[in-house]
Amino acid sequence: MTWVEFPYVALSAMACWGGGSLLGVFSEKRQALKITGTVLMLGGTAIMFLFLVAFWSELDRPPLRTLGETRLWYATLIPVVGFLVEYRWNVRWLKYYCMALAAFFLVINLLHPDVYDRSLMPALQSAWFVPHVVVYLVGYVLLAASSAAAWHNLIRRRRPLETDGESLSHYLALLGFVFLTFGLVFGALWAKEAWGHYWTWDPKETWALIAWLVYLGYLHATAVNVDRNRLQWYLALAFLVLLVSWFGVNYLPSAQNSVHSYQS
Amino acid sequence: MGSKEVKASLDAWSFKEAFLFSAGVVVTGFVVEIAGGSQGVALPSWPLNFIILLLLAANIVLAGLLLRKSPFVLWLGGIPVGLGLIAALALLSFFGGVLPQEAGKGALWTQKLRLNGVFSSWPFALTVFFFLVNLGLSLVWKLFPFKASNLQFILFHAGFWMALACGVMGAADLQRVIIPLYEGRSTAKAYSRSNAMIDLPFSLYLQDFEMQEYEPQLALFDPDNDRLEIDELLSNQSIAEGMVTVLGDLEVRVEKYFPFAMKDEKGNPVPVSADKGVSYVKISGTHAGKAFSGWVSTGSPFERPAFVTVENRLLVLVPGSPKKFRSQVTIRTGKDEDSRSVALEVNSPKSVMGWKLYQMGYDEKSGRWSSLSLVEGVKDPWLPAVYLGFFMIMAGNAIFFWKGIRKK
Numbered sequence: 001m002t003w004v005e006f007p008y009v010a011l012s013a014m015a016c017w018g019g020g021s022l023l024g025v026f027s028e029k030r031q032a033l034k035i036t037g038t039v040l041m042l043g044g045t046a047i048m049f050l051f052l053v054a055f056w057s058e059l060d061r062p063p064l065r066t067l068g069e070t071r072l073w074y075a076t077l078i079p080v081v082g083f084l085v086e087y088r089w090n091v092r093w094l095k096y097y098c099m100a101l102a103a104f105f106l107v108i109n110l111l112h113p114d115v116y117d118r119s120l121m122p123a124l125q126s127a128w129f130v131p132h133v134v135v136y137l138v139g140y141v142l143l144a145a146s147s148a149a150a151w152h153n154l155i156r157r158r159r160p161l162e163t164d165g166e167s168l169s170h171y172l173a174l175l176g177f178v179f180l181t182f183g184l185v186f187g188a189l190w191a192k193e194a195w196g197h198y199w200t201w202d203p204k205e206t207w208a209l210i211a212w213l214v215y216l217g218y219l220h221a222t223a224v225n226v227d228r229n230r231l232q233w234y235l236a237l238a239f240l241v242l243l244v245s246w247f248g249v250n251y252l253p254s255a256q257n258s259v260h261s262y263q264s
Numbered sequence: 265m266g267s268k269e270v271k272a273s274l275d276a277w278s279f280k281e282a283f284l285f286s287a288g289v290v291v292t293g294f295v296v297e298i299a300g301g302s303q304g305v306a307l308p309s310w311p312l313n314f315i316i317l318l319l320l321a322a323n324i325v326l327a328g329l330l331l332r333k334s335p336f337v338l339w340l341g342g343i344p345v346g347l348g349l350i351a352a353l354a355l356l357s358f359f360g361g362v363l364p365q366e367a368g369k370g371a372l373w374t375q376k377l378r379l380n381g382v383f384s385s386w387p388f389a390l391t392v393f394f395f396l397v398n399l400g401l402s403l404v405w406k407l408f409p410f411k412a413s414n415l416q417f418i419l420f421h422a423g424f425w426m427a428l429a430c431g432v433m434g435a436a437d438l439q440r441v442i443i444p445l446y447e448g449r450s451t452a453k454a455y456s457r458s459n460a461m462i463d464l465p466f467s468l469y470l471q472d473f474e475m476q477e478y479e480p481q482l483a484l485f486d487p488d489n490d491r492l493e494i495d496e497l498l499s500n501q502s503i504a505e506g507m508v509t510v511l512g513d514l515e516v517r518v519e520k521y522f523p524f525a526m527k528d529e530k531g532n533p534v535p536v537s538a539d540k541g542v543s544y545v546k547i548s549g550t551h552a553g554k555a556f557s558g559w560v561s562t563g564s565p566f567e568r569p570a571f572v573t574v575e576n577r578l579l580v581l582v583p584g585s586p587k588k589f590r591s592q593v594t595i596r597t598g599k600d601e602d603s604r605s606v607a608l609e610v611n612s613p614k615s616v617m618g619w620k621l622y623q624m625g626y627d628e629k630s631g632r633w634s635s636l637s638l639v640e641g642v643k644d645p646w647l648p649a650v651y652l653g654f655f656m657i658m659a660g661n662a663i664f665f666w667k668g669i670r671k672k
């Protein structure tokens with residue numbers, strides 16, 4: 001399966017998530033409906049997983065090269081974080097935000113169809129390619145979930161602040177930061193092998209650093225007692241910087257000569 | 265440092281002062297930059313950079329140990345100042361990440377402030393300097409006395425200090441040169457970015473430059489509009505005999521495909537070895553009731569490409585993008601016959617006498633037939649120190665991952 005079949009896949013996945021969410025939200029009492037809802041939600045993610053596997057085998061390379069391809073991974077993995085958090089900590093609401101975010105990434109892909117291209121330029125043919133990108137993906141997925149949790153806390157602020165919700169956004173951010181740090185260092189080590197220097201202030205690198213600094217700031221702000229409520233705002237908005245560093249860089253004036261723009 | 269002292273220092277010098285201080289650092293930097301004619305900072309090279317770094321480290325250790333009770337030093341090495349500097353660095357990086365970083369680019373006022381070269385500017389240098397002071401002081405307090413429970417903190421902060429300090433101060437000793445190699449010739453000459461010639465302590469002999477390409481693609485060329493139409497959704501689909509593809513309003517069938525072929529005396533393509541031939545594809549189809557067919561080929565520097573005309577448009581074969589390129593090189597060191605043969609490839613550099621050699625480029629007009637290979641030589645004596653920093657950060661990160669999960 002390729003981008004040709006993608007619209008059908010994306011629409012089915014979104015229909016599953018949407019239908020499952022409706023059942024999940026409005027069927028607190030009826031067990032049968034609730035189970036159907038859960039099955040539907042998991043089914044939507046399963047569809048995405050199967051598509052990724054089929055796409056990978058069709059491409060003969062990991063589908064991690066273009067932005068459109070990485071958005072597929074987001075759409076697949078972000079809901080998984082939501083499901084895991086529910087399973088582990090019994091927090092039910094996070095998954096809805098996660099599915100909404102996943103659908104957002106799928107819609108971007110539907111509006112900007114990607115080019116089906118099997119080639120992988122020599123600079124990307126490296127043992128570092130998969131670890132570097134995957135570590136970043138996981139980090140971004142966790143931080144996306146952290147931002148979703150923070151938004152939830154802000155929207156629900158009138159009620160007594162749910163401490164479990166607050167610590168959820170906090171722990172997801174810490175975990176995401178760990179992955180960002182690995183991603184940054186892996187990227188530097190790879191750059192040395194591929195381009196001769198570990199850091200060249202290329203726009204993509206610069207923005208990765210900015211995103212890292214933003215979360216580093218969060219980390220240190222929590223080490224001193226900064227007002228918790230304000231930090232929820234911080235986490236909610238910090239994800240916007242991440243979005244720029246991942247998708248926005250190619251559109252900036254600084255990016256004309258970037259070695260990291262693989263889309264011609 | 266005891267938590268009481270932290271509290272005390274926070275009360276006395278709060279976030280407001282810390283952020284004012286960082287803003288002051290940045291503004292001072294801009295003032296110095298303008299006053300200095302927007303030339304940026306010229307970093308000293310070996311051994312002066314090493315001496316300066318040593319002095320900085322010694323001063324930080326002394327200040328951290330001797331002035332442990334001074335509210336000012338406590339504040340200078342505290343989190344609020346760290347946060348202010350992180351914000352300052354993020355802001356400067358923001359300018360550097362949005363505006364093109366090229367000499368002579370951008371509006372005049374951005375050039376005056378050196379926003380087109382942020383990462384060698386005075387505000388950046390001053391911010392990094394205080395970063396190192398802040399980070400260094402906090403490190404000294406966690407190092408003396410040493411406690412195992414501080415290990416994660418130490419690895420992170422010391423690793424970052426090492427990587428940042430050595431990366432920035434070592435930049436002046438970093439050498440990146442281009443070594444042009446021609447097949448069958450030997451050279452020991454390299455060129456810097458500013459075109460200065462440099463003699464290398466070894467010589468390189470290029471035996472062979474090889475390149476593999478991805479498969480060629482069929483395309484429709486419209487000369488009137490200078491437009492090339494490729495079947496985008498299925499581009500790079502493997503060309504195979506019997507395949508049917510749609511180009512614009514044409515349906516094209518692949519009758520025969522020779523990845524590497526040459527025309528014989530009669531003008532018919534026959535398969536040959538990869539280094540001699542180019543791709544030939546025989547296609548057929550119908551358009552507006554008329555059948556068309558014929559050979560298309562990518563051509564080469566020695567051979568014109570073949571195409572098929574359909575009314576006022578051309579069916580052509582576009583060469584695939586480069587998949588792999590490699591230089592088979594003999595490296596000779598010293599006067600004797602000390603030599604070894606290596607294959608330089610993208611992502612697979614080779615080390616020789618403190619230099620790292622990278623496959624960089626080739627003559628793109630000749631593509632697969634290029635007899636020129638561009639090799640980049642990089643010498644970075646500070647690399648081990650920076651890498652030590654990286655590995656400390658990763659070790660601290662691993663501990664953090666573990667503890668962060670377990671703490672809950």
Ligand code: HEM
Pocket residue numbers: 216219220223265270341342343346349395398399402405417420421424664
């Ligand atoms: C990048 C530059 C960094 C700067 C300028 C910086 C600065 C500081 C400063 C000044 C402190 C206060 C030390 C004290 O009060 O004793 C601190 C604490 C801390 N830093 Fe950093 N840091 C940096 C990087 C990092 C990194 C990469 C991490 C990774 C997790 C980190 C984690 C921490 C933690 C957890 C504390 C609190 C320590 C405690 O409360 O015992 N820092 N940092």
